[in-house]
Amino acid sequence: MDPVLDQLPAAFWTVPYVGSRFPGSRAVADRPDFALGANCQLFAYEVLRHFDLAPPALRSSELWTDTQTTVRVAVAQPLDLLLFNASNDAYGAHVGVWVNEGRVLHLCAETGRPAVWEMSKFATRQRYRVVVGIKRVIAGQPSGNQN
Secondary structure, eight states: OTTTTGGGGGGGEEEEEEOOOOOTOOHHHHHHOGGBBBBBHHHHHHHHHHTBOOOOOHHHHHHHHHOOSEEEESSSOOEEEEEEESSSSSSSOOEEEEETTTTTEETTTTSSOOOEEHHHHHHHGGGGOOEEEEEEEOOOOOOOGGO
């Protein structure tokens, strides 16, 4: 049993990847319905919101430098955000949600729908081979949903 994955509503698994639907985009502002699609960041933030956390609506590099609602951590726990890129640069980094035991829930163009990958699978992809870092949302409190 996985406390994060088991408690995600079925609708989360059908969200299509749409690169133009990112935090702060006109597409999201005009039509905020999550079912219309999301990029990796928007998807990850919606997962965290489901568990009563309050992630900032930031792009990757802004998320990495944020200190008001997130903190950098060395070891991931469920519902932490992981940033992946081809280099150590947070700009344009891919964002996923740590599930457990080296597994990350994410949404990317390659799969088109949400997927859970082992860390080793990210390492085999040029664009995801570097873990930029891990961020923990400190705004909001996790609900009883994850236990």
